[in-house]
Amino acid sequence: MRLHFFGAADTVTGSRHVVEMAGTRLLLDCGMFQGFKVVRERNWQPPPAEMLAADAVVLSHAHLDHSGWLPRLVKAGFKGPIYASPATRDLAEVLLLDSARLQEEDARRANRYGYSKHEKALPLYTAADAKRTLARIVPLAPGRELAIGRVRVGLTPVGHLLGACAVTLRAGSDTLVYSGDLGRDDDLLMPPPQRVPHADVLLVESTYGNRNHPRDDAMQHLGAVVRDTIGRGGSVLLPSFAVGRAQALLLVLQRLKAAGQIPAKLPIFLDSPMAIEATTLYQRHRRLLRVPAREIATLTDGVTMVAKAEQSMRLAHRHYPAIIIAASGMATGGRVLHHLKAMAPDPRHHVVFPGFQVPGSRGARMIAGEPTVKIHGEHVPVRAQVSHLEVFSGHADADGLMQWLRGFDRAPRQTFVVHGEPDAADALRVRIQDELRWRVRVPPHGGRFDV
Structure with missing residues (x-):
């Protein structure tokens, strides 16, 4: 061999x-x-x-x-x-x-x-x-x-x-x-x-x-981040892998709303055509999951699906508190870059990376505390809060x-x-x-x- x-x-x-x-x-x-x-x-x-x-x-x-x-x-x-x-x-x-x-x-x-x-x-x-x-x-x-x-x-x-x-x-x-x-x-x-x-x-x-993974409770941790951020008038940006991670985040956010730990009417946006398609596939293959079928069926209840590029650009300049899930998970490309350009300079916002970041990726550099991030050839200041939730890995x-x-x-x-x-x-x-x-x-x- x-x-x-x-x-x-x-x-x-x-x-x-x-x-x-x-x-x-x-x-x-x-x-x-x-x-x-x-x-x-x-x-x-x-x-x-x-x-x-x-x-x-x-x-x-x-x-x-x-x-x-x-x-x-x-x-x-x-x-x-x-x-x-x-x-x-x-x-x-x-x-x-x-x-x-x-x-x-x-x-x-x-x-x-x-x-x-x-x-x-x-x-x-x-x-x-x-x-x-x-x-x-x-x-x-x-x-x-x-x-x-x-x-x-x-x-x-x-x-x-x-x-x-x-x-x-x-x-x-x-x-x-x-x-x-x-x-x-x-x-x-x-x-x-x-x-x-x-x-x-x-x-x-x-x-x-x-x-080893931290023993934090993913639901409690993310709930605290959301409450703290919207309390100061900011939004939470979740750069997410479109497949797997986005669906796990939707599940946790739905559970937080159901438990009254975040406002039931807090807007949630899924800004990734790929994540939208992948969510449909997760629902289609729900027999392979450990989550009850009825809960998988409600992953997108009350979630705004952002399919078109022009909708994403408008969302990037939204001024009201919201949760935005956008690909890619390590901020290496995709629509999340437009949100980072708009949100990273504002200290009211919070950028949460929910999972592993490859060394050298934009996400890894932001977690390490670099004061600026290069996006589309521009150096964008990072004043928003940045955190890493490895518990979602x-x-x-x-x-x-x-x-x-x-x-x-x-x-x-x-x-x-x-x-x-x-x-x-x-x-x-x-x-x-x-x-x-x-x-x-x-x-x-x-x-x-x-x-």
């Missing part, structure tokens, strides 16, 4: 793992790099031959750091199928098309206003590229196996996001398991991650490998990761810790080595291993 790590091996994004076993080559995930510019620039590099020649891609889930580079791979000549759970297929359609539209818009804006460093700014890929990619995705139901050459492929739900699964590859006496992103036992929307009984080779994520924390690992029937021959910043990945490596006594290592970017 040979493994080649083309992404998420020295950073928390860009998951791309090539596995060769029994004469079959598979690409596990094909994600986009995010965060620091030196890492993002990898998105513009041509795909290596090993990725282009893969017999198929198997997606763990639809988040862009796991699926967002697929259109670039297809554009470069990849010809094989892409397998994913049915819910991941549905969410990927929303995410990839939105990603392509944002890149096209950013390129047009950069060319119009001249703030690109290139003679002509180009999108990484287009909506047409995304549509060609989506036509390649074949649904694979969790719990069933598919043969690709002499390799049997199966998916196991692991919480985290609608449709998210661990991937199991079996060939002869060898079994490889890739965790994808593991969810939490106490997630607001998703059930706990299911255990996988056996792995000879294991790839495990480490996003929170060096820390959809990732298993360090203890949660270890709990999932203890569910294996015996030690794998080799464990690889991936999808984490260097300190997080190494901290998890040390815990696995010390507490479980497994053979474990953190692979380098581009690393190749025969197991």
Whole structure:
């Protein structure tokens, strides 16, 4: 068995793992790099031959750091199928098309206003590229196996996001398991991650490998933020991932209103066409959630859906207290940037980042307290209150990761810790080595291993 790590091996994004076993080559995930510019620039590099020649891609889930580079791979000549759970297929359609539209818009804006460093700014890929990619995705139901050459492929739900699964590859006496992103036992929307009984080779994520989630009550914490902010005449801006996080926020806000902890008539705006579509998908796939169907059906009661760009621009200059949920979650692009430009200079407002922020992202810099933030080529002062609610993260924390690992029937021959910043990945490596006594290592970017 040979493994080649083309992404998420020295950073928390860009998951791309090539596995060769029994004469079959598979690409596990094909994600986009995010965060620091030196890492993002990898998105513009041509795909290596090993990725282009893969017999198929198997997606763990639809988040862009796991699926967002697929259109670039297809554009470069990849010809094989892409397998994913049915819910991941549905969410990927929303995410990839939105990603392509944002890149096209950013390129047009950069060319119009001249703030690109290139003679002509180009999108990484287009909506047409995304549509060609989506036509390649074949649904694979969790719990069933598919043969690709002499390799049997199966998916196991692991919480985290609608449709998210661990991937199991079996060939002869060898079994490889890739965790994808593991969810939490106490997630607001998703059930706990299911255990996988056996792995000879294991790839495990480490996003929170060096820390545990705070034990704050998410509902109480957000309620206090809202009451404090509207009490001084300000609005709360929630830069949110459109898929998963936006739906969890809607659930909490509905519960706060029902409990009388925030005003029942306080306006709530969902300013993201992608989040609007994703909410519909969550309601359609409600049997996969841990929340009662009747509660999922009321997620958008009293919520104003902001679908059109001109509505969003008017909302950005609203002068009355409100709650605005807008993508993207790390403020790397999208409509939330217009709200930040309007709200960040005003100390009455509060910007709350509800979840993990990739180092180097605009959200991470704001949380760190930088006094200005660069948006559309302008330096915008940050006078609004800024806070971070990690309690909303959809990732298993360090203890949660270890709990999932203890569910294996015996030690794998080799464990690889991936999808984490260097300190997080190494901290998890040390815990696995010390507490479980497994053979474990953190692979380098581009690393190749025969197991």
